[in-house]
Amino acid sequence: DADVTQTPRNRITKTGKRIMLECSQTKGHDRMYWYRQDPGLGLRLIYYSFDVKDINKGEISDGYSVSRQAQAKFSLSLESAIPNQTALYFCATRSRTGRNTEAFFGQGTRLTVV
Amino acid sequence: AQSVTQLGSHVSVSEGALVLLRCNYSSSVPPYLFWYVQYPNQGLQLLLKYTSAATLVKGINGFEAEFKKSETSFHLTKPSAHMSDAAEYFCAVSDSGDKIIFGKGTRLHILP
Numbered sequence: 001d002a003d004v005t006q007t008p009r010n011r012i013t014k015t016g017k018r019i020m021l022e023c024s025q026t027k028g029h030d031r032m033y034w035y036r037q038d039p040g041l042g043l044r045l046i047y048y049s050f051d052v053k054d055i056n057k058g059e060i061s062d063g064y065s066v067s068r069q070a071q072a073k074f075s076l077s078l079e080s081a082i083p084n085q086t087a088l089y090f091c092a093t094r095s096r097t098g099r100n101t102e103a104f105f106g107q108g109t110r111l112t113v114v
Numbered sequence: 115a116q117s118v119t120q121l122g123s124h125v126s127v128s129e130g131a132l133v134l135l136r137c138n139y140s141s142s143v144p145p146y147l148f149w150y151v152q153y154p155n156q157g158l159q160l161l162l163k164y165t166s167a168a169t170l171v172k173g174i175n176g177f178e179a180e181f182k183k184s185e186t187s188f189h190l191t192k193p194s195a196h197m198s199d200a201a202e203y204f205c206a207v208s209d210s211g212d213k214i215i216f217g218k219g220t221r222l223h224i225l226p
Binding site: 040050105108 | 123146148156157158159160163165166204208209210212213214215216217218219
C-alpha cells in the first residue's frame, strides 16, 4: 500500500458543485500539504498543516478550504467548483525534523470541472 | 523569501548524451534544495537533495547535482541519457516557513 493515498484518482464535476479530495498517510508525519499542478506553472501550494490545529493558507488558497480530521488525514474542498480549477492535485507529507527533510507525494487527483 | 528558477521548460537530448537541467535559487537563509522527478501519470519522486553536508550530491538513477553558492545554482546532470529518463523534473527549495517551493519544471525529452 502507498504511504500517501489520494482519493479519488480522477474526477469530473460540474461548475458550481462542491467537491472534496481526500488524502491519508501512513508515514506518521505531522506536516501535510496540498499542491496544484498546472502545465508550465509547476506545483503551487494551496494549503498546509503542521498539526491538527495548525492550518495555513498557501499562495493560491482562494476558492479552496481544507480540513485536518486527524494526523493522518487532510482533505481539500472546492466549495463551488469552477473550470479554472481543472488541474492535477497532489497531497504531500513531511516529517517535522527539519528543513532538510523531503516531502513524500501521493499519486495525484486529476480534477476536471466542466 | 526563497524561490527557484528552472531555465528551459523543455530540454531535448539524444540517448547517450549528457543531461543538464538548470536550476538557480534565491534564499535569504542557507538553502536546502531538492530535485524531484515526475514520470507520466505518477506523483513526484525525490531524486536527490542538498543539505549542506557535501556540495556534490548523488541521487538515484545515475543523477547528480552540484551546489554552487557563488553562482546560486543547483544544476542536475547525468552523464548518459536513457530513454527511461524522459519525464518532468522539478527543482525545489525548503523555505524558512517549512514549506517546499517548486520551480515550474523542465520536461526532458530523449531522442533515439
